[in-house]
Amino acid sequence: xxxxxxxxxxxxxxxxxxxxxxxxxxxxxxxxxxxxxxxxxxxxxxxxxxxxxxxxxxxxxxxxxxxxxxxxxxxxxxxxxxxxxxxxxxxxxxxxxxxxxxxxxxxxxxxxxxxxxxxxxxxxxxxxxxxxxxxxxxxxxxxxxxxxxxxxxxxxxxxxxxxxxxxxxxxxxxxxxxxxxxxxxxxxxxxxxxxxxxxxxxxxxxxxxxxxxxxx
Ligand code: AP5
Numbered sequence: 071x072x073x074x075x076x077x078x079x080x081x082x083x084x085x086x087x088x089x090x091x092x093x094x095x096x097x098x099x100x101x102x103x104x105x106x107x108x109x110x111x112x113x114x115x116x117x118x119x120x121x122x123x124x125x126x127x128x129x130x131x132x133x134x135x136x137x138x139x140x141x142x143x144x145x146x147x148x149x150x151x152x153x154x155x156x157x158x159x160x161x162x163x164x165x166x167x168x169x170x171x172x173x174x175x176x177x178x179x180x181x182x183x184x185x186x187x188x189x190x191x192x193x194x195x196x197x198x199x200x201x202x203x204x205x206x207x208x209x210x211x212x213x214x215x216x217x218x219x220x221x222x223x224x225x226x227x228x229x230x231x232x233x234x235x236x237x238x239x240x241x242x243x244x245x246x247x248x249x250x251x252x253x254x255x256x257x258x259x260x261x262x263x264x265x266x267x268x269x270x271x272x273x274x275x276x277x278x279x280x281x282x283x284x285x286x
Pocket of ligand 1: 080081193232
């Protein structure tokens with residue numbers, strides 16, 4: 071099963087991708103997580119990506135295309151994947167189509183998360199992440215057992231630098247300008263399904279399961 075999760079920042083894509091990954095045993099491929107690790111490790115790629123990410127701009131396509139091409143070439147992606155945060159513009163979508171075609175593979179479904187902007191602000195401003203295992207929490211909707219500490223590995227939880235109010239606003243602009251044209255791109259391919267993600271994480275998961283099962 072090859073799925074793409076499409077939607078604005080903070081819509082809940084990562085939260086749901088982790089759940090689907092566990093259920094279907096296919097990897098979540100999250101370019102944002104991959105880039106954040108590169109930044110933390112101080113690799114040349116991370117150093118290049120950091121300034122774009124801190125501003126809330128898209129990292130150059132050659133960087134993300136190369137990351138995704140390498141990741142999709144790994145064995146565990148052969149039976150499927152959930153792309154979370156990629157593609158982010160029409161160039162990337164075209165690059166992905168070409169890459170899959172070369173492999174004789176095709177996408178099964180693109181799922182667009184719909185959430186109102188006011189709800190997204192609340193989700194992003196309360197988000198906390200574990201820099202070690204990438205677990206995502208929310209101070210109200212999904213608090214850790216011990217305040218500020220990851221349930222899984224005991225690491226201190228962090229607030230993402232790009233979750234500040236100004237940067238969130240800029241990420242929305244970038245989403246509307248560069249990523250939302252993908253709605254039409256995938257609609258024309260007959261691949262798009264919209265889900266109303268203004269619900270609890272459990273309810274959204276049930277909706278996604280129904281779509282994913284129907285796409286097999
Ligand atoms: P990335 O990490 O992909 O950020 P994003 O797309 O802005 O998405 P988010 O991670 O902010 O949100 P999400 O939808 O995953 O929500 P989450 O599940 O965490 O990208 C970061 C940066 O990297 C980009 O700005 C760019 O610079 C760069 N980048 C990445 N990919 C790139 C690419 N392809 N090309 C170029 N640059 C790229 O949920 C949010 C919060 O809400 C959490 O606290 C969660 O607990 C809570 N929550 C989730 N679901 C619910 C619910 N149903 N009810 C209540 N709370 C909920």
